[in-house]
Amino acid sequence: MSPSPPPPGQQPPPAGARPPVPPGPARTPAWSLSREAVSLWTVQGVLGTVVLVALAAVALLVLPDGAVDVLRWVLPPLVLLEAVLSIGVQPRLRYRVHRWEVTDEAVYTLTGWLSRTWTLVPISRIQTVDVTRGVVQQLFGLASVAVLTASSQGTVRIPHLEAAVAARVADDLARRAELVRDEAT
Amino acid sequence: MTGPVPGAPGWDPAHPAPGRRTSPRVMLVHTVTFRQARSFVPAMLGLAAAIGSNIDPSPLGIAGLVLLVTVLSLGFAALGWWRFSYADTDSAVVVTRGLLARSVRTVPIDRVRGVEVEAPPLYRLFGLVRLRIDAAAGAVQGSEEELVVDGLRPAEADRLRARLLTRRAAPAPVPGQEPVPGAPGPAPAAGEPEEEFARFDNRWLLYSPLVGSYLAIPFAALGALSRLTDELPDRFTPDLGQPDLSRLPVLLLAVVAALLVVLLGSVIGSAVVNWGFRLVRRGGSLVAARGLLTRRQTELEIDRIRGGTLSEGVGMRLVRAARSSALVTGLGDATRRGQLLPMGPRREAWALLTRLVEDPGALRRHPPAARRRRLVRAIGSGVVVLAAGLVLTATQGWWWVAVLGGVLTVLGVPLGLGRYASLGHVTGERSFSVRSGWLVREQVVLQQRAVVGWQVRQSFSQRRASLATVTACVGAGSGGYACTDMAADEAAAFALASSGRWAGTLTPHP
Incomplete structure (x- = not known):
């Protein structure tokens, strides 16, 4: 089965590039997310860290002296570690892991960063295709596609595609699902 | 037996024609159970408190009060009966009700997922039944999606049930071939032959104490009883004295008595629900009948069965007992409706399951x-x-x-x-199976056409151990059934063998 050509704005990774992740139990889907996804995850990491720093500061200020002296020493390094992970490491790692592909017969994604999840749904069993644009996503011109089936667990989510690509993919999937639909359950 | 249907062709739900009424006898049932009057009890209590001191406490006064309440209840029951009507057409069933505010509810027949015929003891006395129509739509859950037609004569209930399920008797549409619109389905299941699938041996009720949910029944009953004795005025509670629990024989006796109560209670509780369980095939449906006091008849469409489960708790494994249920699309987790055998020897449960879903063979162990x-x-x-x-x-x-x-x-x-x-998986010709769990070991057998997607998950530690968890997503039961910790390099092949060609997308490049 030959995969459909990648959507515009999606180049397959250059031939010499290192493999995105070590080989897993299933094939790695062909296409990467939009490069902007890294920026978006970084912004989310920064926002999360700001909240965490505020909480930690409040906790240290409010707690009476001598009550939990250990916290004074443990809390700042922990917050720092979290900041490095969520801003410096996680966005890049996620981008390297996340892949998606629409083949002749199925929608296929790979998501996660530490644990990885491959999800495959045949186009004949698609019930609904959703496109959502979150507030932060809109800043970067991104959108997410969710492909729903009759099973609550059989949902394929492709996060952070360029908005135009997402709309095109959703249209294409909805149209093809209509054509090849069998019982859908 | 299909009578003339009110306004059958061109039925317009916006202008409901006078529909059918339920049997007038239901008024008596409702009078006795204060069905409608119950909702006015809080108001009545307030009223009674206001004039309470003036009520004559003589026997005559009390009798008068009882008479008044009964008459009121009869009045409400009559009103309820008079204001309730239903009508069934080729495409929908319409229920109109409401004492003051009217409500008209239209449910398209092709949205009806199941019909349950129920006969509580009082209804049996009056020769009536209650019909529950399950018409849950999409993801909406809850009992408010249920339509109840209360107090029908059994013959009329049979007619309505057959009518609602007519569509089910039609052969499954061939994929790619549109069903002819308006084509009449085959005649409703009037005198269709019944084929017995399973007959419950009432001795199997002895397995009940090994099933957690039945074991809980006596505790619930004891809780209710203790609340009742708390409410009773002191002069009605007999003075038994305090048993001396420090003496060993007394303590032992108490423990043995408590055990007996729990064992007996679970068997009795399970008997009330499951007595005389019988599963028969009638046309395209599986009909399960059960119950000691309240007789219940539930119906499952065979076409919608996508697989089944065999569950064995720790205790049940000791005596080689099991229970089995069917996984039906659109039923969600409604376990009671899908039940094939509430409890019985494992052999029977398995035989029943493999009659509906092909046996995929012996399970393979995990690495x-x-x-x-x-x-x-x-x-x-x-x-x-x-x-x-x-x-x-x-x-x-x-x-x-x-x-x-x-x-x-x-x-x-x-x-x-x-x-x-417990872990294991196997793929057969048209079905496959996975098993897991220890407290309750559950083996799921699924038809290959049931799979609507695959999910392969590998955590950090699983990656190091070359393992993966493969979940088959299905539109029935809990939505997904996981094959935990199978060899990572077998995952893609298992998915491909257990569903359609499309799952080849998972196969890694050599």
Whole structure:
């Protein structure tokens, strides 16, 4: 089965590039997310860290002296570690892991960063295709596609595609699902 | 037996024609049970409190009060009966009701998922039944999606049931071939032959104490009883004196008595629900009838069955007993409706299951790495407690925490081994099966056409052990059934063999 050509704005990774992740139990889907996804995850990491720093500061200020002296020493390094992970490491790692592909017969994604999840749904069993644009996503011109089936667990989510690509993919999937639909359950 | 249907062709739900009424006898049932009047009780209590002091406490006064309440109840029941009507057409069933505010509810027949015929004791006395129409739409859950037609004569209930399920008797549409619109389906299941699938042997009720949900029944009953005795005025409670529990024979007697109550209670409770369980095939449906006091008849469409489960609790495994249920699309987790055999010998349960779904063969074990992983997970919490206990023993002298941790760790070993022994998967020609769980071991057998997607998950530790968890997503039951910790390099092949050609997308490039 030959995969459909990648959507515009999606180049397959250059031939010499290192493999995105070590080989897993299933094939790695062909296409990467939009490069902007890294920026978006970084912004989310920064926002999360700001909240965490505020909480930690409040906790240290409010707690009476001598009550939990250990916290004074443990809390700042922990917050720092979290900041490095969520801003410096996680966005890049996620981008390297996340892949998606629409083949002749199925929608296929790979998501996660530490644990990885491959999800495959045949186009004949698609019930609904959703496109959502979150507030932060809109800043970067991104959108997410969710492909729903009759099973609550059989949902394929492709996060952070360029908005135009997402709309095109959703249209294409909805149209093809209509054509090849069998019982859908 | 199909009578003329009110306004059958061109039926317009916006202008409901006068529909059918339920049997007038239902008024008597409702009078006795204060069905409608019950909702006015709070108001009545307020009223009674306001004029309470003036009521004559003589027997005559009380009799008058009882008469008044009964007449009121009869009045409400009559109103309720008079204001309730239903009509069934080729395409929909319409129920109109409401004492003051009117409500008209239209349910398209092709949205009807199941019909349950129920006959509580009082209804049986009056020769009536109650019909529940399950018309849950999409993801909406809850009892408000149920339509109840209360108080029908059995013959009329049969007619309505057959009418609602006519569509089900039609052969499954061939894929790619549109069904002819307006084509009449085959005649409703009037005198269709019945084929018996399973007959419950009432001796199997003895398995009840081994099933958790039935074991809970006596406790619930005791709770209700103790609340009742608390409410009773003191002069009505007999003075039994305080038994001396410090004496050993008394204590033993009490324990034995309590055990007996629990055992008997669970058997009785299960008998009330499951007595005379019988599963028959009637046309395209499986009909299950059960119940000692309230007789219930539920119906499942065979075309919608996508698989089944065989569950064996720890206790049931000891006596080789099991229960089995069908996985039906659109039923969600409605376990009671899908039940094929509430409890029985494992052999019977399995035979019943494989009559509906092809037997895929003997299960294959998972690799030794899976056993290591189960063991590590099972003793993990015990080891943590043990470590904490050692620290606490040194600092606080709390040695019992360490002992507890040690016991948990040791107990974790058989638990982990048991959990590993449960794991297994197999692919047959048109079906496949996965099994897991220790407290309740559940084997799921699914038709290959049921799969609407695959999910392969690999955590960090699974990657190092070359394992993966493969979940088959299905539009029935809990939505997904996981094959935990199978060999990572077999995952894609298992998915491909257990569903359609499309799953070849998962196969890694050589």
